[in-house]
Amino acid sequence: MQEFSFSTRIFFGEGALERLRRVEDRRVLIVTDRFMAELGVPDRVASHLTRCTVTVFDGVVPDPPIEVVTAGVQKFKECQAETVIAVGGGSTIDAAKAIRAIAKQALQIETDKMECFAVPTTSGTGSEVTDYAVITDKAKGLKYPLDSQALRPPVAILDPELTVSAPPAVTADAGMDVLTHALEAYVSTGANDFSDAMCEKAVSLVFRFLPLAFQEGTDLLAREKMHNASCMAGLAFNSAGLGLNHSMAHAIGGKLHIAHGRINAMLLPKILTFNADLTNVQKGEHTLAAKKYQRIAKVLDLPASSVRLGVNNLIREVERLNRTLKIPATLKEYGADLGEVRTLREELIAAAMSDVTITTNPRPVEEGQIGKLLAQVAGGPIA
Ligand SMILES: NC(=O)c1ccc[n+]([C@@H]2O[C@H](COP(=O)([O-])OP(=O)(O)OC[C@H]3O[C@@H](n4cnc5c(N)ncnc54)[C@H](O)[C@@H]3O)[C@@H](O)[C@H]2O)c1
């Protein structure tokens, strides 16, 4: 038995922020980061509320550590929040999800007594609809994906106008996170008809609208489509799971501090090649992952008359998208210290092997194979 749930109410499109007008006479905690606060985003959100007492916690940082969550819980207690509104990228929404869950437990608040709104300002993680919150242990350099249905936000507000200020690099990284979610969920061992439908739509929207959103940040149609794609890919992987791309991205990103979407994007063509496993065709039968990549290539109108052709064209198209978005192909090109990668090699492999997302990868993975993929993404000698 599998589950596909739409339990988050999703308000989307231009003007979606108007939904907040129905929040009346509440003590509201807005969770955000310093940068968003400087842009005046919490004030903009607060202006939609009706007779509310508003407290702003702007202490979130990218890849939020446990300390940020603890500080947020403290703020929550001080203002006795009844409503939490998370406004920001995946880091902010993840932090707010953890803050809300811990505060709820500590203060023994009943679920229906606490409102919660997730308002993403990047089109990337889909965190507004997922059961995950990725929290970083700074001391150990490890990213932990917490996983509980209690973390899923009850309401998501997808207002594309909030993403217009995202600079091209943030747009590119987040957008490639969407593509990685969709392509991983599509071939994961938990994939199902419902998640497949979401993935196919999300992948087409990304290829069509991400270059536009990157080049012309004020294009509201492109922004809206990317916001919807991000949410759909989130719904898909929340049901189907992810795979090796994310386990390696969590491991490398946690240690080398590379933006989550960027490291996903650098890994993606290598992981597609690994999962398709074209060099190991048994009795003329390709792997299910390879056949599904061919199907996605067809959805994208790429030449795909054979599995091999479809897979290779999909990989080429992902590489081309990375180049359009000015995302480096390797850690070397990115400017990472390969000596550090060499030193951390065993730790990175161990962290990827123990990341929960690896459990739904379509191809079973061994340490040696992760070592080879690490060398590929490094783009230089690390052994
Ligand atoms: N919960 C999940 O299901 C899930 C899934 C994938 C990734 N993640 C996690 O989410 C985090 C990444 O989130 P992200 O990619 O959204 O980036 P982010 O939240 O870390 O934000 C990146 C930067 O962009 C800035 N920013 C955000 N919105 C902006 C806007 N509209 N205008 C200008 N600047 C803006 C932020 O201030 C920040 O400096 C990682 O920690 C990753 O591990 C979570």
Ligand SMILES: [Fe+2]
């Ligand atoms: Fe992700």
